[in-house]
Amino acid sequence: MEAEGPLVSVLDHGALKLIQSYGDDSMICRAARVSVDGGVREGTPSKERDRVLIRYLAKQHHTSPFEHCGATFYVKAPIFVLRQWHRHRTQSYNELSGRYSTTFGEYYLPTVERLITEQSQDSRQGQGRVKGPEEALMAREKIREHCEKALEEYHSLLEMGVSRELARSVLPLNVYSEMYATANLWNWTRFLKLRLAQDAQFEIRAYAKAILAALREVFPTGMGAFAEMEGWG
Amino acid sequence: MEAEGPLVSVLDHGALKLIQSYGDDSMICRAARVSVDGGVREGTPSKERDRVLIRYLAKQHHTSPFEHCGATFYVKAPIFVLRQWHRHRTQSYNELSGRYSTTFGEYYLPTVERLITEQSQDSRQGQGRVKGPEEALMAREKIREHCEKALEEYHSLLEMGVSRELARSVLPLNVYSEMYATANLWNWTRFLKLRLAQDAQFEIRAYAKAILAALREVFPTGMGAFAEMEGWG
């Protein structure tokens, strides 16, 4: 288990932090080698032999050895990002609950640049037609005003005695929530494959990039092999 | 595969519909009996013997035979309900996407009765302190006004050229979305166990009740055994 990583800023108020990891490059190799050697040998083959083996495993999609490694992240992200994230059903989640808590107070406001930029040509879903900086600034202000109002309504409903679980229903999808997410290394690579892709939404890609960076530090060869293979730069 | 069930209304604008099911009470027994008998016998032991076996399996938590049955539902529910639903990681989901679609136009408005009623005593999370009908009506109107405004903002952002994936960020959590959800019978019982419980939120309980009713028709003995055991009335 590595020491906790730094709290990395993502988007305007979001964050990501490596809480713990387990396994390492040599665990991957040890698990892989049991199929041939058996034994509980802790023998330490050369780093170079490990590197060759790990790249072979990644390339051949021999995925099981990567399942003996993993990591837990603390994540603070807009709810619409968490909605995409939770479609990954092989992670373990604990999230801030709108039934137990009323600590929702921040929302995601896209930058003017983000509001203008169209996503890649082949990605229809992100396509906008905002004309230029002025129009983008106007849109940004509209979002801000609306979200400020929504938070006000939320607290006003709570004050009227409406239960937390109902009051939260007026919160917008860009409100920040928080969670812990744990997955094994193989499943993190599946997350990254989808969420680093060109057609993934910009906002979740920002988190995926931070996860990739953190996992490359802990599993330089294991994650490096996938990064190279998939062209994750 | 049964014929599709009726479109059942849930909450104010929600719905649930059994799209397909697979397996039946006799499939449960056949799977269970392979452990003793092997064979591909289609023999039809008496209904009574099947009933006794299924109740035994349910009671002993011999869950694997229930995995060869299952069902797909169409669900229209507020996003905060779907957020709870998606924590069940053993279901298969396809949902309306705010990146591809702009067909969001309805939101959930709790009744005055719902706004007043406190949930069960031992459930802190649902507890509200709305004084009475007038205050509840006021809260309800506040929610309505805010949501109407939110939908207006959403469409106005789209018209300004903001991409769908960003415009949706102002939509409130009570906006209705739609999905297909498939799970095997054992996993539906796990969903029901959590979502029919006293401390489950009223809104998802409404869906859980509709699912229980639909599954009891298709799997009278299989689902009936769990319903009796768990006291699902």
Added chain:
Amino acid sequence: MEAEGPLVSVLDHGALKLIQSYGDDSMICRAARVSVDGGVREGTPSKERDRVLIRYLAKQHHTSPFEHCGATFYVKAPIFVLRQWHRHRTQSYNELSGRYSTTFGEYYLPTVERLITEQSQDSRQGQGRVKGPEEALMAREKIREHCEKALEEYHSLLEMGVSRELARSVLPLNVYSEMYATANLWNWTRFLKLRLAQDAQFEIRAYAKAILAALREVFPTGMGAFAEMEGWG
């Protein structure tokens, strides 16, 4: 739910039978289209449009729509085949139990041809060096004699009063066992990808081929798209 398929022979005493299936090509499309259209429309777009959509989904690895379809098979296979099979953790299994049953009486005897043939060059694991037919025949007879003896010992231990769960410990890995296996269509394609591969063992490939044939009949477009993409002939 389709009618049951025929009992297909696999290897010398093995078998495979489609017991039930759920969903169909149009269910795949319906699930996929909910992301854009929402709605519970049963509308029937042209077969051609469905075909184009399904091929697109398969190619883009948009896998969730394939999870609303699936199939259950009855399988009779040597235990060493089932050992490989059970590594697929997304299937539901019920198997003949050596603790409950004593109906083990058949074993897999490879043909002379199989004993001689080396597997593909690049597959070290299957490589044998049996010189020719005579030597192969000798090996075959050795296996036969040993397995006959093993079954004799098994029954003799049972007669001595040894419990089933311990007596079975002398049974060889090529003894036939039986099971029901259910998986969704996406997971069947993952099974096939691994078990139809050149480096998969000949014996499990025989089962994989029978499964592919059965699923192509039920899901001509859905399974056809993967078969074409993966080159499954």
Added chain:
Amino acid sequence: MEAEGPLVSVLDHGALKLIQSYGDDSMICRAARVSVDGGVREGTPSKERDRVLIRYLAKQHHTSPFEHCGATFYVKAPIFVLRQWHRHRTQSYNELSGRYSTTFGEYYLPTVERLITEQSQDSRQGQGRVKGPEEALMAREKIREHCEKALEEYHSLLEMGVSRELARSVLPLNVYSEMYATANLWNWTRFLKLRLAQDAQFEIRAYAKAILAALREVFPTGMGAFAEMEGWG
């Protein structure tokens, strides 16, 4: 990540060794508290408050916080034990392969005591009727002789040039194999619940007991809460 545990003997030639663990009692609490508090606070509430919370979570089956902890074991066990083990589909496995390796040389020989003892009255599956020590000794010798012969045949087939993947088919189910198995803490408790039960087979119970002991050292409160609740002594 704890240091590796000792190599614990199980059965006659079996073994179990804690290779790594992740998370700890305070990780469980931190994950649970995010639902109320959010935040990335590393604050250290008193051990006593943690203990109370963990016991509450276990009792209420709030299982998700236990998923951020876990452990990897090296296991050497008879194949019939691994067959039962692998039915747990939420663990990650890498096992010695009969296609790659020929290092199979040991088999499980039940003691005279084990051969005589009937399992609990209500467990038909383990019931034997071995009369007494002499008969048990005879049975034991029969098993020994047969397994020695089986290993001989195995090596003789290999010498004749039969491929490893086919030669192994004569190996008996009590031959020892080896694997690494990783699961999260919640899933280990599910394994233990089934495999420590009265009607679990004696041999896999021996491994389950060793796992329980190892996990209680690493997660004294987390595993202790389940052990107390389930009556695991």
